[in-house]
Amino acid sequence: MQKPKPGVPTPDQIRRAPKVLLHDHLDGGLRPGTVVDIARETGYDGLPETDPDKLGMWFRDAADSGSLERYLETFAHTCAVMQTRDALVRVAAECAEDLAADGVVYAEVRYAPEQHLEAGLTLEEVVEAVNAGFREGERRAKEDGNRIRVGALLTAMRHAARSQEIAELANHYRDSGVVGFDIAGAEAGYPPTRHLDAFDYLKRENNHFTIHAGEAFGLPSIWQALQWCGADRLGHGVRIIDDIEEGPGGEVSLGRLASYVRDKRVPLEMCPTSNLQTGAAASYAEHPIGLLRRLYFRVTVNTDNRLMSGTSMSREFEHLVDAFGYTLDDMQWFTVNAMKSAFIPFDERLAMINEVIKPGYAELKAEWLFEAGHRERPLASGSAAAEG
Numbered sequence: 001m002q003k004p005k006p007g008v009p010t011p012d013q014i015r016r017a018p019k020v021l022l023h024d025h026l027d028g029g030l031r032p033g034t035v036v037d038i039a040r041e042t043g044y045d046g047l048p049e050t051d052p053d054k055l056g057m058w059f060r061d062a063a064d065s066g067s068l069e070r071y072l073e074t075f076a077h078t079c080a081v082m083q084t085r086d087a088l089v090r091v092a093a094e095c096a097e098d099l100a101a102d103g104v105v106y107a108e109v110r111y112a113p114e115q116h117l118e119a120g121l122t123l124e125e126v127v128e129a130v131n132a133g134f135r136e137g138e139r140r141a142k143e144d145g146n147r148i149r150v151g152a153l154l155t156a157m158r159h160a161a162r163s164q165e166i167a168e169l170a171n172h173y174r175d176s177g178v179v180g181f182d183i184a185g186a187e188a189g190y191p192p193t194r195h196l197d198a199f200d201y202l203k204r205e206n207n208h209f210t211i212h213a214g215e216a217f218g219l220p221s222i223w224q225a226l227q228w229c230g231a232d233r234l235g236h237g238v239r240i241i242d243d244i245e246e247g248p249g250g251e252v253s254l255g256r257l258a259s260y261v262r263d264k265r266v267p268l269e270m271c272p273t274s275n276l277q278t279g280a281a282a283s284y285a286e287h288p289i290g291l292l293r294r295l296y297f298r299v300t301v302n303t304d305n306r307l308m309s310g311t312s313m314s315r316e317f318e319h320l321v322d323a324f325g326y327t328l329d330d331m332q333w334f335t336v337n338a339m340k341s342a343f344i345p346f347d348e349r350l351a352m353i354n355e356v357i358k359p360g361y362a363e364l365k366a367e368w369l370f371e372a373g374h375r376e377r378p379l380a381s382g383s384a385a386a387e388g
């Protein structure tokens with residue numbers, strides 16, 4: 001086996017490294033076995049497979065469609081089994097547990113309450129069930145020796161007309177588990193400006209929101225999300241690359257919108273595997289995250305839908321480490337970016353950075369220094385991690 005490059009984390013180190021996740025859909029991250037269980041319990045007979053392994057594979061294959069619209073069709077099955085309080089509590093608890101076991105220390109997990117009303121729950125009951133599940137999952141994670149904090153983002157579906165109501169719901173629960181608002185769903189044909197009332201309302205309430213933009217549709221969507229709607233962060237935002245030109249000698253020039261995004265430190269919630277599936281990027285190596293990271297955009301790494309993408313935070317980082325040779329320093333940079341961009345209060349973000357993230361990476365980097373000290377030919381420079 002090839003000796004790993006100094007500072008380039010091993011899969012085990014990637015898993016142990018503290019990670020921060022800002023873009024993860026609750027209805028896109030169920031355990032396949034749980035989908036099967038709840039379908040059986042609630043009498044949902046629409047599943048394409050009832051063997052958990054086969055079902056997991058079915059989700060991945062079906063989502064590997066090259067189109068966002070087809071990708072989104074798979075959510076009919078997960079939403080179908082998330083219609084009762086018990087199901088929502090279970091799914092949310094397992095979500096927190098799974099993320100914690102993967103080394104995620106802080107997560108903002110989103111879902112659309114309006115998609116969970118089919119069996120008679122009210123919007124409030126949906127939010128309270130999911131909150132109860134997250135608290136239960138945090139508690140179980142702690143028992144297993146993992147620490148995690150999970151905040152909810154309430155999503156409104158961009159093709160629907162309930163965004164004002166969902167924004168009010170997010171505001172109502174802002175001191176009890178809900179940290180912000182989002183809009184999601186098919187992008188083409190549903191510009192974010194359809195939901196201006198909701199965004200204006202949230203701004204007047206000094207609340208926070210992110211918008212899925214620049215995923216299936218290009219710069220106009222990003223421009224509207226920022227300059228008309230006032231988004232605090234961009235879900236995906238990969239198409240910002242269309243406003244960046246790379247010359248033959250590697251010189252780079254940014255258009256007005258790309259400059260604005262970088263200058264204002266607008267956080268980009270990038271989800272590499274999801275982008276490959278929906279056709280927003282061709283390969284990991286060609287994913288815009290490589291260039292955007294080099295240019296110091298406020299880039300973050302995320303999972304989007306762990307079930308549909310067969311992924312986890314660790315796997316996303318493994319792919320990036322393979323494609324770009326990222327080191328622990330890069331991982332820490334992405335993680336601090338994400339923590340800085342979270343919707344919880346500044347002092348709490350700072351405490352996470354100083355008390356959890358930095359010490360966690362320092363410990364992992366010390367493992368490299370320790371190893372380097374045991375090599376026949378010690379590294380010339382002092383810090384192994386700095387070589388990356």
Ligand SMILES: O=c1[nH]cnc2c1ncn2[C@@H]1O[C@H](CO)[C@@H](O)[C@H]1O
Pocket residue numbers: 025026027028068072075079110111112115155184185186212215274304305
């Ligand atoms: O990558 C995405 N782009 C746009 N919408 C998405 C994506 N992933 C999931 N959803 C949509 O968000 C809803 C609430 O979680 C999901 O039901 C799905 O329709």
Ligand SMILES: [Zn+2]
Pocket residue numbers: 023025184212235304
């Ligand atoms: Zn998403």
